[in-house]
Amino acid sequence: MQITHERVMELLASIKHPAMKQDIVSLGIAQEVAVEGNAVSFILRLIEPNDAFGGSLLRACKRALEAEYPGVEVRGSVQEAAPAKVEAPPRKGGVAGVKHIVAIASGKGGVGKSTITVNLAVALARRGHRVGVLDADVFGPSLPLMLGVVDARPEVINDEGEDLIIPVEAHGVRMLSMGFFVSPSDALVWRGPMASNGLKQILHMGLWGELDYLLIDLPPGTSDIHLTVVQEMSLTGAVIVSTPQSVALADAQKAISMFSNHEVNVPMLGLVENMAWFEAEELPGKRYYIFGKGGAESLAGELGIPFLGSVPIVEGIREGGDSGSPVASADGPLAQAFDGLAAALEAQVNR
Template identity: 50%
Template sequence: AKTGAKVGLIDADIYGPSIPIMFGLEGERPKASEVNGKTRIEPIEKYGIKLLSIGFFTDPNQPVPWRGPMVSTAVKQLFNDAEWGELDYLVVDLPPGTGDIHITLTQTYPIAGAVIVTTPQNVALADAKKGIGMFMMETINVPLLGIIENMAYFTPAELPENKYYIFGQGGGQKLANQLNIPFLGEIPLVKSISDSGDAGAPVILQEDNPMSAAFTDLAERVAQQVAIRNAKSTDRVGVR
């Protein structure tokens, strides 16, 4: 969005939505409008991004104990009942796992690709492998755009050049190499990232923060992978 792209973001983590907090939109409610005789949800726009989350419609202090069919319906409504307009990218933030939300999404909509986010330790990598395996299943077949390693190392504010690999080193890179998937980069364990999310002001907007450049670089790499996938898809259509 910082480069002028039209971006939408769906928070599909029905059980634990985080977008309202991370964008400083707690208590906000999307408006409704009439389009061609139908009531449509207008995504909330902030920082140049159109946003929808189940967190805009539920009590943040109450759990969402919904069964699979209700969850699937809610996810579809965030797509189908919203007036997204023209977008270059529609990003979907999925919860961990391989459950109803993932299956509903992949079997209902054409997906350009999936980005896997993991931490370096073996326990997290084991779960990441399951997620990758799901996207690679013949019945799902979603392209893998790459792997991002979160909390790759700890860097104290007073020693910004130091790196402490408290969760292990290079797990995401090794997994990417093992499965022949692009490795998109690392996100360190830095307090300013957490503080920015809690304050509803994403760190990428803080030009004087070195983490802003790191997140910008990751976004550019993801966009590059999307462009590569789209080009390959166009080539295949042309051959036919």
């Protein structure tokens, strides 16, 4: 009797899976059925992991085929189902609940990047946003001092086997810094990979929760830390801080180039000019452009990137940073300057 593919399929369809109560053809278990002369080959691909009926189904198929075609060569095999993938429970730490992650960078140290970061964070919080700050300047963490929480120590908890660091909150801003874990008088002597790993730990163990903005205060220049931040999270964009003087602008341009590099490709949200001018209290309206005039705004125009605004060099801003009371947390012209920066950043993020 000639063996036909159609009849073989009918015979296999007569075999029902004992537990599923349907035939193995309808269930899609019988696959790759082929007839070659006096031989019939097929694979039984089981649906459920650890299915105990694979062997009995194979034997039933052989019996049906041999009864219909005496002397037939049956080449059947059983393929176990892949184990069910167990989904890991969602992590509570990390930045999954953060809407916008913004890197604050500068090509050069001493331009007031951390001052801008702290006051910008406070200004965003005063505008009704949920804000966090990560002090990524591992070797020179200054945010605990500037937010008035030098003596604070973040609580570390274990939640269902996951170690979590609860950020310190000040002026409506959640913040974590390496400065919380080392003595203020001790120098942190780490090679690049150690510093990067330390930052990763703080970032991913941080119980940030739901945030509208997480500002990352990066170290000056371009380093392993910058690459770690870019690789570990999806940045909304970067803000570059510079003074108006040429030497600072040259380094700011390098930082802009790094973020714009095709391998990094982080959007440029804008440039901030810090220490733009000095105005003496006894001579209101008389501005002294100590570091030059409008250099950052001109550079932004040349490069085609947004200019977020200027901040003057004022004793009150320095005093606020030293005392842990950012000027953006109070009212007055200085707070309005940082509120303007916050509004400009919002506009760029929401474009």
